[in-house]
Amino acid sequence: MITVHERQEVVAARGIRVTFGAVKALDGADLVIHSGECLGLVGHNGAGKSTIVNVINGGLTPHDGTVSYSGSDAAHGIATARANGVRCVFQELSLCPNLTVNENTRIMHTGLKGWNWRSRALKLVETQLAEVFPGHDIDCDSTVDDLSIAERQMVEIAISFAGVRERPKLVILDEPTSSLDAGLAAQLMSYIRRFVGQGGSVLLISHILGEILSTCDRVVVMKDGRVVADRTASEFSTRTLVEAMGNVVREQELHRGQDKRGSTPVLSMPPRRGRGLPFEAYRGEMIGFAGLGGHGQTQALLDLYLSRNSNWWPSRKEELAFVAGDRSLNGTFPLWSILKNLSIASLGSLSSRSLVDADREDELGAGWKKRIEIRTPDMNNRILSLSGGNQQKVLFARALATTAKTVLMDDPMRGVDVGTKQEVYDILRSEAATGRTFIWYSTEMDEIRLCDRVYVFREGAIVSELIGEEITEKNVLAASFTSGEAA
Numbered sequence: 239m240i241t242v243h244e245r246q247e248v249v250a251a252r253g254i255r256v257t258f259g260a261v262k263a264l265d266g267a268d269l270v271i272h273s274g275e276c277l278g279l280v281g282h283n284g285a286g287k288s289t290i291v292n293v294i295n296g297g298l299t300p301h302d303g304t305v306s307y308s309g310s311d312a313a314h315g316i317a318t319a320r321a322n323g324v325r326c327v328f329q330e331l332s333l334c335p336n337l338t339v340n341e342n343t344r345i346m347h348t349g350l351k352g353w354n355w356r357s358r359a360l361k362l363v364e365t366q367l368a369e370v371f372p373g374h375d376i377d378c379d380s381t382v383d384d385l386s387i388a389e390r391q392m393v394e395i396a397i398s399f400a401g402v403r404e405r406p407k408l409v410i411l412d413e414p415t416s417s418l419d420a421g422l423a424a425q426l427m428s429y430i431r432r433f434v435g436q437g438g439s440v441l442l443i444s445h446i447l448g449e450i451l452s453t454c455d456r457v458v459v460m461k462d463g464r465v466v467a468d469r470t471a472s473e474f475s476t477r478t479l480v481e482a483m484g485n486v487v488r489e490q491e492l493h494r495g496q497d498k499r500g501s502t503p504v505l506s507m508p509p510r511r512g513r514g515l516p517f518e519a520y521r522g523e524m525i526g527f528a529g530l531g532g533h534g535q536t537q538a539l540l541d542l543y544l545s546r547n548s549n550w551w552p553s554r555k556e557e558l559a560f561v562a563g564d565r566s567l568n569g570t571f572p573l574w575s576i577l578k579n580l581s582i583a584s585l586g587s588l589s590s591r592s593l594v595d596a597d598r599e600d601e602l603g604a605g606w607k608k609r610i611e612i613r614t615p616d617m618n619n620r621i622l623s624l625s626g627g628n629q630q631k632v633l634f635a636r637a638l639a640t641t642a643k644t645v646l647m648d649d650p651m652r653g654v655d656v657g658t659k660q661e662v663y664d665i666l667r668s669e670a671a672t673g674r675t676f677i678w679y680s681t682e683m684d685e686i687r688l689c690d691r692v693y694v695f696r697e698g699a700i701v702s703e704l705i706g707e708e709i710t711e712k713n714v715l716a717a718s719f720t721s722g723e724a725a
Contacts (some may be wrong), residue, residue, distance in 0.1 A: 245272035247309055248408045248439045249294050249324065254303035256289055257464075257622070263614060265463040275439045276430055277469065278454035278476040280447070281483055282655040283627030284613035286463040287330070287443050291410055294441075295319045295326045308407075323407030325398040325412055329443075329626040330566050331390050335383040339363055339393050340384060349402035366400040367392065370429045379702035386530045388417040395426065399433065408439040413626070414651040415446060417563070419531035419681050420711075423497045427453045435489070445627070445655050446682070448477050459483055480656055499523075504644055504675055505542060505558075510534060514699030516543075519644070519677055522670050526689035526709070527679035527720045534698035535679040537562065539646045542677065559583060559637035563648035563679070569633045570621050577603040577617040580632050585638045609665070611658060628656045634662065634703060639702060644675040651685060663688060683711045694718060 251273045256264040264286050271277050271294075281287050292298035293305060296319035305314055333342045338360040344350045350359050364378050376389050385393065391414065398409050411430075415423035430440050430453055444450055450457060451471055459467035459482040467482045474482070499520045507517040517538070519525050520595070527535040539560070541595035546557045562569035571579055581588060581599050588598050602651075603617040610631050614624060621629060625705035630652055637645050651659055665678055680686055693708050694702040702717035704710075 243509050245274055248272070248273050249304045249322075250292060250304075250309075251300075252304050254290060254293055254300045254305070254681070256298065256300050257360070258295065259615075264293070265550060267460065267463060268468075269294070269443055269458060269465065271439050272476035273439055274434060274619045275409065275455045276438050276442055276453055277440075279441060279443045279460065279508045280445070280450060280457065280479065281460035282657055283625050285461055285483075286461040288625050288686065289463075290460070291326065291441070291443070293413060293725040295324055295410060306501040307489060319658060323404075325406040325408070326410040327349070327391075327394050327398050327412060328417065329412040331387075331394050331664050333390055333394055336381065338381055339376070339378040339385075342393070343400070346397045346402065346559065347713040351681075362400050362402065363393070363396055366396040370396050384418075386532050386536075388419070388422065388621060391417045391456075392422065399429075405433075408441065409433070410441040410442045410443075413445065413652070414442070415449065415681075417495050417649065417681065418530070419529075420683065420715075423449065423471065423681075430500070445659075447479055447656065449582050451476065451479070461564075481655065483496070483655070498565050498717055503592055505546075505677070506534065507538070507542060509546070510538065510699040513703055515693070517693060517700060517702055519675050521643075521675055522673045523691065524670050524676045524678065524689045526668065526686045526692040527677070527695060528686050528692050528714045529695035529701075535695050535717075536648050537698070538700075539648050539677065539679060543646055555642055556583075556642045557616075557644060559640045559645045560647065561633050561637045561647040561650040563650070563652060565626075565633055567630055570629055572620075574621060575618045576612065576614055576621050576632055579607060579621045580617075580636050580639065582606070583636050587641060602639060604621060610635050610661065624653075627658070630654050631658065638665065638669065647676065647678045649680055651680065651682065652677070659685075683714065686714065690716070 247270055251269045254264045256268045267286060267290055269290055270382055279287050289298065293300050296314060296316035301312055304311060332346065339354055340363060343359040343363045344355055353677055360378055367376060371392050374392060374395065374448060376385065382390060395414055399406065401411060414426060418426065427449060430442065442454055444448065449591055451474060454471045455468060455473055457471050457479065458465055461484050503518040503520050505519040509516050522672055527538065529535065543558050543560050577599065586596060588594050588602065604665065607617055612631050613628050621632065630650065631654065670676060676688065686692055688710055692704040693700045694704065694714055696718055704713055
């Protein structure tokens with residue numbers, strides 16, 4: 239077997255320094271990727287992972303350091319990176335929502351030319367989707383805007399791995415399973431191992447450390463713009479990996495306590511589509527929505543929200559807060575500052591005589607910046623100056639900063655590092671102890687296990703209710719399938 243040191247360098251970034259004003263995004267970072275290896279890249283939000291990815295894919299020119307492709311110090315830039323076989327799937331997906339799947343394939347693969355390019359693009363993306371995600375039911379003639387966020391993620395992954403004349407040499411995957419359920423994530427990890435086994439290279443960025451340790455050959459840990467560890471994956475455990483990132487490992491404690499169900503639910507919903515089980519939520523509960531992705535969990539959250547709120551006019555009394563899962567589409571206001579994005583849902587409590595009290599707004603922002611560790615030197619910076627995980631923290635803080643007694647959350651931890659997750663879990667527990675109710679859809683089983691009760695969805699309906707110790711991955715999967723076949 240060829241050792242890592244004998245393999246050809248696909249991309250080598252050495253001594254990279256990038257600054258944004260007074261912020262050192264990268265401070266002398268080295269990252270070398272070889273052919274035939276899957277390299278894991280981990281670190282807390284704001285550690286510099288996305289910045290070094292943008293340097294490697296040519297989107298960002300470093301202020302110091304060198305970048306080479308296949309050992310050649312060619313001109314730096316996006317065109318050079320693509321010419322050397324580098325492809326990237328960003329955490330913030332980059333498909334054009336108004337175009338079809340095959341039209342997006344044509345944009346990514348300019349070699350699809352001629353009068354029949356549509357049919358060739360369709361065949362290319364359908365073949366690749368079937369290879370990466372066998373059994374998918376995505377219509378590649380449909381418009382991207384009509385796809386769920388999980389389907390969009392699947393499409394962008396497939397397009398990046400596909401090749402008109404030859405396959406890519408390096409595919410960079412930034413949180414590729416953040417919207418995928420466990421089954422789809424397992425399919426992707428399996429394909430990555432096959433791709434690497436055939437000589438390809440993958441740079442995998444994920445906060446799901448089990449994926450990193452089970453899939454990668456080597457792991458690089460970043461902290462504050464520097465590489466603090468670079469070792470083979472077999473030398474790490476989950477504990478040592480978390481500690482290398484600068485976080486303290488804590489065992490996940492399940493504080494379910496006594497049954498919180500009382501006489502009157504704070505929120506309820508009849509059986510979905512006239513079948514299955516009804517939904518009820520009681521004061522102080524943490525309720526999980528589980529099941530295979532795309533089986534109605536997000537729509538159920540939206541229906542619950544609209545049952546108490548207008549879809550076009552804000553209500554005076556805010557009963558429900560909502561944390562969006564697709565932050566780029568319906569979460570952030572990209573032209574606004576971090577502070578404005580956080581405070582927008584609390585303007586009623588921050589205003590006097592219809593005018594926002596700037597001092598109280600600043601105090602609110604400073605409090606949540608410290609409490610949830612939003613990594614920015616200035617809350618007046620634009621929201622897009624933050625990493626994806628830090629943007630998600632802002633959306634989470636926006637909801638918790640309101641006076642709403644019930645918080646609906648659509649996979650809110652997408653792209654959030656393990657240390658922050660532990661802190662957020664503590665916040666959820668303390669808020670629930672005061673009587674706040676959380677209704678939470680998540681694709682991660684570790685988060686589902688934190689809940690008091692879990693409703694499992696299949697084909698748009700609630701098919702099972704799990705309580706307390708019944709909430710296990712085995713039981714969730716059993717309820718998610720019918721007669722051993724996918725629903």
